[in-house]
Amino acid sequence: MKLPKDKGDTPTLHLCRLCGKVVRNKWHHYRYHNPEYFKCSLCHTVHNRKDHLKAHMKIKHSIDSFSSSQGQD
Ligand SMILES: [Zn+2]
Numbered sequence: 908m909k910l911p912k913d914k915g916d917t918p919t920l921h922l923c924r925l926c927g928k929v930v931r932n933k934w935h936h937y938r939y940h941n942p943e944y945f946k947c948s949l950c951h952t953v954h955n956r957k958d959h960l961k962a963h964m965k966i967k968h969s970i971d972s973f974s975s976s977q978g979q980d
């Protein structure tokens with residue numbers, strides 16, 4: 908006869924490394940920090956895909972060699 912040590916009624920909590928907040932759904936929360944859109948730095952239009960932004964840069968701003976500007980904001 909076994910008695911369960913803990914009932915498991917404590918929800919799985921996750922500590923966010925980015926803001927220190929304790930959240931239930933880390934994936935949902937991380938989307939808040941890293942939303943899946945790409946913003947044009949020149950005219951501030953928002954694109955939901957990186958290649959859309961790339962095409963936008965080429966068509967609207969004549970910038971062909973758009974590279975991911977990581978760390979620049
Ligand atoms: Zn967070």
Ligand SMILES: [Zn+2]
Nearest residue numbers: 947949950967
């Ligand atoms: Zn633009």
